[in-house]
Amino acid sequence: xxxxxxxxxxxxxAVIFTSVRTDGDNGYEKMAEKMVELASRQKGFLGIESxxxxxxxxxxxxxxxxxxxxxxxxxxxxxxxxEKGQTDWYKHYKVRICRVERAYSFDQ
Amino acid sequence: xxxxxxxxxxxxxAVIFTSVRTDGDNGYEKMAEKMVELASRQKGFLGIESxxxxxxxxxxxxxxxxxxxxxxxxxxxxxxxxEKGQTDWYKHYKVRICRVERAYSFDQ
Numbered sequence: 001x002x003x004x005x006x007x008x009x010x011x012x013x014a015v016i017f018t019s020v021r022t023d024g025d026n027g028y029e030k031m032a033e034k035m036v037e038l039a040s041r042q043k044g045f046l047g048i049e050s051x052x053x054x055x056x057x058x059x060x061x062x063x064x065x066x067x068x069x070x071x072x073x074x075x076x077x078x079x080x081x082x083e084k085g086q087t088d089w090y091k092h093y094k095v096r097i098c099r100v101e102r103a104y105s106f107d108q
Numbered sequence: 109x110x111x112x113x114x115x116x117x118x119x120x121x122a123v124i125f126t127s128v129r130t131d132g133d134n135g136y137e138k139m140a141e142k143m144v145e146l147a148s149r150q151k152g153f154l155g156i157e158s159x160x161x162x163x164x165x166x167x168x169x170x171x172x173x174x175x176x177x178x179x180x181x182x183x184x185x186x187x188x189x190x191e192k193g194q195t196d197w198y199k200h201y202k203v204r205i206c207r208v209e210r211a212y213s214f215d216q
Contacts, residue, residue: 013205014206016122016168018157022216048125051159051166058159058166060124086214094213098122098206101174105202108129
C-alpha cells in the first residue's frame with residue numbers, strides 16, 4: 001500500500017500493468033525494486049501499488065499527467081528493463097493508461 | 109488474468125480496488141468468489157483481474173460505462189458484501205474509478 005494515499009484529489013492518471021511471469025527469477029526482483037525506486041524519483045510521480053500471486057501480477061502507478069507517463073516510458077533505464085521484460089520475464093503483459101475520475105477510501 | 113483480454117479497444121472504464129485485509133479469512137474467500145461470479149453476470153461487465161500478496165490486494169474490474177459501475181455498486185448482494193468488508197474484512201481500502209484511454213499488450 002505504501003505511498004498510494006498520497007495521491008491527490010482526482011483527476012490524475014493511472015497506469016495499470018498486469019502481467020504473467022515466466023518461470024524463475026532471472027534477475028527480475030532486483031530490477032523491479034530498482035525500477036520502483038527510479039520511478040518514484042520521476043517528475044509527476046504520485047505513487048505505486050503492487051501485488052502478485054502465483055499467476056498474476058498487478059502494478060498500478062499514479063502520475064499527474066500523460067506527459068509524465070510518456071517521459072517515464074521513454075526513460076533510458078526503464079526502456080532497458082522493458083526489453084528484458086519481453087525477452088526474459090513476462091509471458092504476457094498488458095498496459096492500460098487511465099484517467100482517474102473519482103476516488104474514495106475506507107479506514108477501520 | 110483470465111478474461112481480461114476480452115476488454116475492447118478503449119475507451120472503457122476500470123475500477124481499481126486496493127485493499128489491506130484484516131487477519132483471518134472470516135468468510136472472505138467464499139464471498140469474494142461469489143462477488144466475482146455475480147459481477148461477471150452484470151450488464152456492461154468486461155473483465156476482472158485480481159492479485160494479492162501478504163499485505164496488499166489489488167482487484168481491477170472493467171466496465172463499458174459509468175452507469176454499469178454505478179449499478180454494480182448499488183446491487184443489493186454487493187452492498188451487503190461492502191458492509192461486511194467494512195466490519196470484518198478490510199483494515200483499509202481505496203476505490204478509484206478510471207476511464208481507460210489507451211491499452212497495449214505483449215505476448216511471448
